[in-house]
Amino acid sequence: MNRDLISRRAHADHPIAAPLCDDSVHRLLQRGLHRADARVLDLGCGAGEWLVRALTDYPAVRADGVDLSEGALTRAAERARELGVHDRLTLHREDAAVFRAADAHDLVLSVGATHAFGGLLPTLAAARTHLAPGGRVLVGEGIWEREPSQEAVKMLGEFADLPTTVDRVVADGWTPVYGHVSTRQELDDYEWSWTGSLSSWALDHPDDPDAEEALEAAAVHREEWLRVYRDVFGFACLVLRRTAD
Template sequence: MNREQISRIAHTEHPIKAPVDDDSVRRLLRRGVPRGDERVLDLGCGGGEWLLRALAANPHLYAEGVDLSEDALEQARLGAIELGVQERLVLHHEKAEDFVSARPFDLVLSVGATHAFGGLLPTLAAARSHLAPGGRVLIGEGFWDRAPSQEAVEMFGDLADLATTVDRVVADGWTPVDGHVSTRRELDDYEWACWGSLASWALDHPADPDSPHLLTTATARRSEWLRVYRDAWGFVCLILRRTSDRP
């Protein structure tokens, strides 16, 4: 079983691949597309969950998603058909950093996918290249809520605290107009859902040759969360506008 298949199983009960609950997703999307007829782009869309929810809630919205995973894009296509929004969704199978858009977008999304661009600021640079004047960016990024252990730093990389993260964004030419810091409940629910779904699948398929590996993986990831980063790692979603629309 490959990494994509494992990830799909892990996110069975939490299809948003970030520690953000349904109410928070709805509120962030309302703030990101205030008119309801915007053009929306998701860089690193995965299974398209953010786009599908935006399209379902806004019948005049148009969306495009970019991802390197064929399996995830097929999942997004099937989801769009199920919701009846497939005519307003275009999906691109390519690296998000290589995508070139013919027209700008009113909202550019990248939640939990900044690693694809090499970090927060490179992701914002990519978003800027696709953004229409007056448009918004919805970006999700991890931060250190408390001083991390060296093991946690090795797992998550060179993150800053929340205030410094926002300062870096502002210094890069952006103004936050809204945001959401994941609550302890959102953070915990996400981890329980992921590793619980993986463990449940393994227990429900004892004859499958991948079952022992998935159960071991679920146990190891749950232990890492509880012992290494639960008390230190946080997650923030920011809705940003360019401080100036000049290049």
Template sequence: MHRDDISRLAHTHHPIAAPVGDTAVDRLLQRALPAGSQSPTRARALDLGCGQAEWLLRTLAAHPHATADGVDISGPALDAASAAAEARGLADRLTLHQVPAADYAAPTPYDLVLSIGSVHAFGGLLPTLDAARAHLAPGGHVLIGDGYWEREPSPEAVELLGDFRDLAGTVEQVTAAGWTPVYGHVSTREELDDYEWSWTGSLAAWALDRPEHPDRDHALAVATAHRTEWLRAYRATWGFVTLLVRRTHD
């Protein structure tokens, strides 16, 4: 089973592909494009590494005159995004692009650029902000989410997830690069656990419901391995922060 198919199945019950709950998602998007203000009536949003484009779909649902572009390399994820947009009556305002996020070029800038849990596409947090800046309209917002260490990680956790900073160091890194946080959300333990249980449980449930499927055993093995890594290697040390930032000097 291809990793794109695994990811699609694992996010069945948690379409936001990050440990951020529905209430926080709505609050972050409301801060990024406030309802009732002048700009959202013609706002443009871009998600670099959109996956199934759930952030964009919720943005479009909240702002009936906004348009959005989603960029991802995963065909299955973009197919799912397209189907969801059709089902929710948003397809005419969402354009999907199957290209590497670093290669995407647009003729006009965006009021909101998102990259949540996708900074690996650019090689890290600061390169992602650099890429977002190239697409950002003056005064626009970037909504970016990445991991951090809540406490000293084990070598196994670093090997699995990467070498993050702590929360304060992550924010300082962003501000030193010329960005000012205007809002943020630190994922709670409930959000972190809900995401991991949903990821592993959705994939495992798919396999258990299909005892004769040729990919059943592989899907169960992936779910089991992921659950073990989470519980034993990084649950106690890894956190996730979503920052809403603007350029300190446009």
């Protein structure tokens, strides 16, 4: 079973593929969308949930989403059509790290996708090339809330604590104008949903050739979360403006 299919089934009950509740998503979009007719770009949009929520809540917004997964983009288009916002959404099957938009955007999103660019600062460098004057970037990145084990670092990657993360962003020419650190409930809800949705699908489809692999993938993920990184990993979203336009 490929990673895209695992992700689709694991996120079935948590379409925002990040440890954020609906209220947090709404508030972050509200802080990022500083004009009613904003152009929004999501670099690494996946199934487009951030974009369709922005388009649904803000009827004058137009949006572009970029992702390499054909399946995810298909789901994004279907979801936009269901909600009646497809005429304001353009999807691009391209590598987000090299994508070049024809127009500048008022809000550039990249939540949980910094690995596609090689880290947080390269993600911000890419976002900067798409940003209109006075625009904002909404970026979501892992952080360490406590000193991680070597196993946790090897498993999840090189992160920093929140103060160091903010210091790096500021030194790179950005000013935070809003932020959100995921709560313990948001983090746990996400992991329980990820492992639980994938497990439930496997249990509901015992004759499917992917069922055994899906159940094993959920069990491994749950074990890693509970025993390796639950007590040290956090997630922060920052709304940023360029310090000097």
